[in-house]
Amino acid sequence: MxxxxxxxxxSLAVLMISACSDGALKRRTAEGDFEYLDSKLSTAWKMPQDAELQLYHDYDIPAGNYQGALGEQVxxxxxxxxxxxxxxxxxxxxxxxxxxxxxxxxxxxxxxxxxxxxxxxxxxxxxxxxxxxxxxxxxxxxxxxxxxxxxxxxxxxxxxxxxxxxxxxxxxxxxxxxxxxxxxxxxxxxxxxxxxxxxxxxxxxxxxxxxxxxxxxxQQIAVAMGTDRSGLPVVIARTSYDNMWQRLSDSLSQVGFHIDGRNRSQGTIKAKFSQPDDEVWQSLGVKPISLDNRTYTLLLGDLGNRTSINITDGDDKPVAEEKLKEFAAALSALFQ
Structure with missing residues (x-):
């Protein structure tokens, strides 16, 4: 429609339409001619002289005057x-x-x-x-x-x-x-x-x-602490891997991580951490992430409708659980 x-x-104006009346009529009127409206009744049926007339009333047309449109007016x-x-x-x-x-x-x-x-x-x-x-x-x-x-x-x-x-x-x-x-x-x-x-x-x-x-x-991603299959602490984000990969890549710089390299298929992001000003943490309403100013590797794991995140240092050792909790709190504030 x-x-x-x-x-x-x-409430006041009247819309004027020009050069469209013929088209409007065509859209409302059946195609073909309407010569049947001028048809005349044929002469009455004449019975042979010796024939006996048999009348059946199954198809009698009731008398009355039709009160409706005909032909092109339909x-x-x-x-x-x-x-x-x-x-x-x-x-x-x-x-x-x-x-x-x-x-x-x-x-x-x-x-x-x-x-x-x-x-x-x-x-x-x-x-x-x-x-x-x-x-x-x-x-x-x-x-x-x-x-x-x-x-x-x-x-x-x-x-x-x-x-x-x-x-x-x-x-x-x-x-x-x-x-x-x-x-x-x-x-x-x-x-x-x-x-x-x-x-x-x-x-x-x-x-x-x-x-x-x-x-x-x-945009609003629930982030909390959890554990991996080995029982080690990890950050769990309740969103798909694809969404988290993009969101994390776009957001890390807001909490002091500056990306040096990424590998989506392996789920790794190398980033150098530089402690932001106190105003950053105050605006997020969280404690500062107490990491040293150095390069870290963020490891993302695909858990279906969730994504795991861990952080390792330059020696490929996971950071302390307390620091991971601080990182999780910062992400949670970013994604709300």
């Missing part, structure tokens, strides 16, 4: 349906209204918040507003398949029935240049379109929130 690209909101656009993009919501559709029902009051609050953001983002004026009801001024739609713009007004209402919480989207008024039949068809169509505008906005925000949380999880 091209709603977000084709919709123009305004709108062939498929009916709109509400997009089920909000988990935990039940859709209740009625005449010129859609209700989002949920048993979670916080979810109803979120939907109401999305509506408020949506109206603000698209600069939709409000004719009436309260804590549980919002009514809009005119909204102008510029759809590719409309011959001329359609203007609508909506009401959003908060509902509650026992342990269910609802948000209702209602079409309260419409201005349309078409026939009465077209107006009735469009009332349902534009009610659903506005409901879908809300559901797609909610879905987009949910995806953005999930992406942001994912980035935060990638």
């Amino acid at each position: 091209k709603f977000l690209h084709q919709l123009v909101f305004s 709108d062939i656009r498929p009916p709109q349906s509400v997009l089920t993009l909000i988990p935990g919501v039940r859709i209740d559709s009625g005449k010129n209204r859609i209700i989002f029902w949920t048993v979670k009051p916080q979810l109803a609050d979120q939907i109401w918040h999305v509506i408020a953001q949506f109206l603000e983002q698209h600069q939709v004026a409000r004719s009436q507003s309260s804590a549980s009801m919002v009514e809009t001024s005119w909204v102008t739609w510029a759809e590719e398949d409309e011959v001329s713009p359609v203007k609508t007004r909506y009401r959003y209402t908060r509902l509650q029935q026992k342990n269910q919480y609802g948000v209702q989207v209602s079409l309260v008024d419409m201005q349309h240049s078409g026939t009465e039949d077209e107006a009735l068809y469009n009332q349902d169509r534009y009610t659903v379109m506005m409901a879908n505008a809300i559901t797609t906005s909610y879905d987009r925000q949910a995806q953005e929130d999930a992406a942001r949380k994912s980035r935060q999880m990638a």
Whole structure:
């Protein structure tokens, strides 16, 4: 649906469309000719003189006057349906209204918040507003398949029935240049379109929130002391080897380690340690790492969804456990 690209909101302005009426009609009208509308009834059936007429009423066409569009006036656009993009919501559709029902009051609050953001983002004026009801001024739609713009007004209402919480989207008024039949068809169509505008906005925000949380999880790495298979102390970071390799390489300089060389396949980083100023440790809220100013080797091990880190000195001997704890505390502060 091209709603977000084709919709123009305004309480005053009227969008003028030029040179597109023919295209809009083609998108709404069936192909081919409509000569069948001019067909005449054939002459009555004449029975042979000696034949006996047998009448069967299985296929009788009831008498009546058809009250609807014919031929090229028939709108062939498929009916709109509400997009089920909000988990935990039940859709209740009625005449010129859609209700989002949920048993979670916080979810109803979120939907109401999305509506408020949506109206603000698209600069939709409000004719009436309260804590549980919002009514809009005119909204102008510029759809590719409309011959001329359609203007609508909506009401959003908060509902509650026992342990269910609802948000209702209602079409309260419409201005349309078409026939009465077209107006009735469009009332349902534009009610659903506005409901879908809300559901797609909610879905987009949910995806953005999930992406942001994912980035935060990638940035926030839990670091603690542990032991390797031999029982020796190591630093354990709760993240994958690939992520830790990159994050550690980017972060070591902030705590006094200046990288001289790296070997990813072997999991080794050679770095020279120079004690930073006291302000560095104060900003991190941790004790200084009490290492000598010399070159060390950091050893990274792949533990699946975790990564082990150890530090050895120039003689390939592990540093003291207390110094490793200080290093772990510094990393933990960096990765929060």
